[in-house]
Amino acid sequence: MQNFIAYIPTQLHFGKGVIKGLPEAALPFGKKVLLMYGKGSVLKNGSYDNTIEQLKIAGMEIFEYDGIKSNPVVEDVDAAAELGIGKKVDMIVAVGGGSVIDSAKITAICIHDRAKAWDVVKRKVVPTGAIPLITVLTLAATGTEMNSVAVLQNHKTDEKLGYGHLSMYPKHSFLDPGYTLSVPANYTAFGVVDLVAHCLEAWFGAGDASLSDRFVIAIIKEAMEFGPQLMDNLSDYDLRARIMWAATNALNGLTSYGRVSGDWAVHGLGHVLSYLYDTPHGASLSIVYPAWLRIMKERIPERISQLGVQLFNENDPEKTIFKLETFFSALGSPVRLSDIGKNDKDIEEIIKIMNYNRVSGMNMRLNEDDRRRIALQMI
Ligand code: NZQ
Ligand code: ZN
16 A cells, blocks of 8 residues: 545535535635636526525625636636636635536636646646635536546647646535536436546556545445436435535545555546537546547456456456446446547547647556557547
């Protein structure tokens, strides 16, 4: 087992009506709030109204930045930071899914350090801190509510990149599964795929960490049992709650402690699809994971087989991959490029951006030939 530091400083408030704890959580940080949200879903599911109500109870002055798009872009972060700096806000409250919360995380650094977002993401500046961030999560998927990572894209540089800094841990995250009842079927499925993919990135990482492996299997089993049930009962609060909690735990460190690293090549490859075609994050992963596994079964058949035994009582790597792919597909997530309207004519463009970004795994290194072979498997 590797040495590690376990550090999750986010206070997580989970359950029905927890938003009532917002005033007490926010007041220690000041009185001026930058409220960030996306394209309007929060206005329909009650999360926006409830957040405003609680901030008003706390006597907060509120400045809003909305319109953050899914697969968020650097321009919004710079604009939000400019607003926050101009209004001298004390904290950010982000209401939404991963795209809004990730944008808010980088904005929090940009306001604190008067920095430009892409300089932060590209590590041209080293943050000295971030203003406090509170999140109100409305979509179960990324785990961003309890980690220190953000993903941002830049169309000027052809990149979608992840960035991590300890200052970006939310101080508080409010998770009311009721807010996720309005998530449509497709994004519900993509969220389940994403949480499973986070577990797989840990599983295929470097190093030996048996307890973390068991967490991985437990979380995937939770998703495999309750994900399909949720797809049949989208308005079931209890199922929403189980998936929401599973998603948080899939990427808050629990599945990684003791490892050298996760792998994360599949996420990097998926980001290329999101960058090029605005493919939703989870949808990109259900296309790339089976393709990556089919190439990796030559290199790490035993590890795939161990996964198969734990999840499906199946030790054949190809059958394991097929079962995983069938699980994604049955949820309603795409598993081939044709499912998102792309075909072999698009392959060269995809490979070009994969190579330009030199996408690779931290454990399973990828060269140009590997990327081509993985891309061809996606057809
Ligand atoms: O923009 P609005 O109107 O809010 O609509 C959103 C968006 O269209 C909608 N939505 C959110 N909550 C809803 C809802 N619709 C109805 N009811 C609700 N309660 O769902 C759409 C997708 O939202 P988005 O935030 O983009 O989805 P997600 O949470 O999957 O976040 C995806 C982003 O997170 C990054 C991804 O790369 C992608 O950019 N990731 C962040 C990670 C992290 N910070 O740890 C790790 C992940 O691996 C991932 O890379
Ligand atoms: Zn992900």
